[in-house]
Amino acid sequence: MKAVHFGAGNIGRGFIGLLLSQAGYEVIFSDVNDTLVELLQERKTYTVRLANEAQETFTVSGVTAINGKNLEDVAEAVAQADLVTTAVGVNILKHIAGGIAKGIERRIASGAAPLHIIACENAIGGSTQLKEHVYALLSEELRAKAETVVAFPDAAVDRIVPIQHNEDPLEVTVEPFYEWVVDESQMLEGFTRIAGVHYVKTLEPYIERKLFTVNTGHCSAAYLGYLQGYATIQEAMANPQIASLVRHVMHETGSILIKKHDFELAQHEIYIDKILQRFTNPYLIDDVARVGRSPIRKLSLNDRLVRPAMQGYELGMTPSYLTMVMAAALLFKDPADPEAVQIQSDLHELGLAGTITKYTTIGEDHPIHLLIRTHYEQFKQTVAS
Numbered sequence: 001m002k003a004v005h006f007g008a009g010n011i012g013r014g015f016i017g018l019l020l021s022q023a024g025y026e027v028i029f030s031d032v033n034d035t036l037v038e039l040l041q042e043r044k045t046y047t048v049r050l051a052n053e054a055q056e057t058f059t060v061s062g063v064t065a066i067n068g069k070n071l072e073d074v075a076e077a078v079a080q081a082d083l084v085t086t087a088v089g090v091n092i093l094k095h096i097a098g099g100i101a102k103g104i105e106r107r108i109a110s111g112a113a114p115l116h117i118i119a120c121e122n123a124i125g126g127s128t129q130l131k132e133h134v135y136a137l138l139s140e141e142l143r144a145k146a147e148t149v150v151a152f153p154d155a156a157v158d159r160i161v162p163i164q165h166n167e168d169p170l171e172v173t174v175e176p177f178y179e180w181v182v183d184e185s186q187m188l189e190g191f192t193r194i195a196g197v198h199y200v201k202t203l204e205p206y207i208e209r210k211l212f213t214v215n216t217g218h219c220s221a222a223y224l225g226y227l228q229g230y231a232t233i234q235e236a237m238a239n240p241q242i243a244s245l246v247r248h249v250m251h252e253t254g255s256i257l258i259k260k261h262d263f264e265l266a267q268h269e270i271y272i273d274k275i276l277q278r279f280t281n282p283y284l285i286d287d288v289a290r291v292g293r294s295p296i297r298k299l300s301l302n303d304r305l306v307r308p309a310m311q312g313y314e315l316g317m318t319p320s321y322l323t324m325v326m327a328a329a330l331l332f333k334d335p336a337d338p339e340a341v342q343i344q345s346d347l348h349e350l351g352l353a354g355t356i357t358k359y360t361t362i363g364e365d366h367p368i369h370l371l372i373r374t375h376y377e378q379f380k381q382t383v384a385s
C-alpha cells in the first residue's frame with residue numbers, strides 16, 4: 001500500500017510518516033524543501049526519537065520523496081496512491097490542491113480504486129477545506145465523479161513536535177504521546193482502516209477538545225511567555241504566574257467544551273493535567289516562536305481563540321482569559337514571522353480597534369472586542385514595550 005504524504009516537516013516525519021510506515025504503508029513524502037527531498041530519496045530511511053528518559057528510537061524505512069514543485073510527479077503519485085495525507089499548514093492546502101486535482105483526474109480516467117485524502121492540520125475541517133480547494137480546480141463533471149470515488153475525512157492530530165536542532169537533518173525528536181482521530185462518517189464504504197488511527201462517528205467534540213485545550217493552552221504559554229521575554233515553552237511554563245494563567249485559559253475553554261459536548265468534568269480535568277505535563281516535558285525544547293507562529297491564523301474566527309470565546313459568549317460566559325490571550329497575540333512581535341509583522345503594521349495603520357476587527361471579524365460594539373482592547377491596554381502599561 002502506498003501513501004503519499006504532503007509535508008516532510010516535523011509532524012510529517014515525526015508522526016504521520018512514522019505511523020503510516022508502522023501501519024504497513026510505503027510512504028512517499030511530497031515536499032518543496034529540496035534538501036529534505038534529496039536526503040529522503042538518497043537514504044530512504046530516517047530516525048524518530050522519543051523525548052523521554054529512555055530516548056527510544058524508531059527507524060522509519062522504505063520511504064522516499066518527490067519534489068512538490070514538480071506538478072507532474074505529484075499528480076502521478078496521487079494517481080497511484082492508496083492513501084493521501086497532508087501536514088503542510090492549513091494555509092498551504094491551496095498550494096497543493098493543483099497536484100491533487102490532476103491526480104484525481106487521472107484516477108478517474110483510469111478507473112482507479114477509491115481514495116481517502118486526510119488533512120492532518122490544526123484546523124476545524126482541514127480536509128473539507130482541502131476538498132474545496134481541489135474541487136475549485138475540477139470540472140463539474142469530474143466533481144460529480146469524484147464524489148463517488150474520493151473522500152476527504154476530517155481529522156484531529158495531536159503530538160508535540162518542536163523545530164528540530166539535530167545534526168542529522170532527517171532525525172526528528174517527538175513527545176511520546178500521540179492521537180490521530182478521523183471522522184468515519186465522511187469515509188467511503190469498505191475503506192481499509194489505518195492501524196493506530198481512532199475512527200469516530202462525530203469529529204467535532206474531538207477536534208474542538210484538542211484545538212481548544214492543547215492548542216489554546218499552548219499559544220497562551222507562547223504569547224504570555226513572549227511578553228515576559230522567554231524563548232521556550234518550557235521556560236515560560238516554569239514561571240508560576242504564566243503556568244497558572246495557562247491553566248485558567250484551559251479551564252475557561254473546558255467550561256465551554258463540557259457544556260457544549262457533555263464531557264465529564266473529572267475526565268476533562270485529567271485531560272488538562274496531562275496536557276500541562278506535556279508542555280513541561282523536560283526532554284523537549286519547544287520555541288515560543290514556533291508555538292506562537294502565524295498569529296493572524298490563530299486569531300481567525302474559527303481557530304483556537306476566537307471560536308471558543310464566541311461559543312462561550314453565546315453560552316452566557318465571559319471569556320476573560322481567552323480575550324487576554326488574544327490581546328497578548330497582538331503584542332507578539334517576532335520579526336521573523338510575517339503575520340506578526342503584518343499585525344504590528346496594521347496596529348500602526350488601522351489602530352487597535354480596526355486591527356481586532358480585521359483579524360477576528362468581531363465588531364467594535366461587541367463585548368468581546370471591548371475585553372480584548374482592555375487587556376491590550378493593560379499589557380501595554382505593564383509588560384509590553
Ligand SMILES: NC(=O)c1ccc[n+]([C@@H]2O[C@H](COP(=O)([O-])OP(=O)(O)OC[C@H]3O[C@@H](n4cnc5c(N)ncnc54)[C@H](O)[C@@H]3O)[C@@H](O)[C@H]2O)c1
Pocket residue numbers: 006007008009010011012030031032033036068087088089090092095096120121122157158159160161162
Ligand atoms: N509540530 C507539531 O507539533 C504539530 C502537531 C499537530 C499538528 N501540526 C500541524 O501540522 C502542520 C505542519 O506542521 P509542522 O510543525 O510539521 O510544520 P513544518 O514547517 O515542520 O512542516 C511543514 C512542511 O510542509 C512543507 N511544505 C510547504 N509547502 C509545501 C508544498 N506546497 N508542498 C509540499 N510540502 C510543502 C515544508 O517544506 C515543511 O517541510 C501544521 O498544520 C500544524 O499545525 C503540527
Ligand SMILES: O=P(O)(O)OC[C@@H](O)[C@@H](O)[C@H](O)[C@H](O)CO
Pocket residue numbers: 122157158159160161214215218219290291292293294
Ligand atoms: O501548529 P500550530 O501553529 O497550529 O500550533 C502550534 C502548536 O500549538 C502545535 O503545533 C502543537 O505542538 C500541536 O498541535 C500538538 O498536537
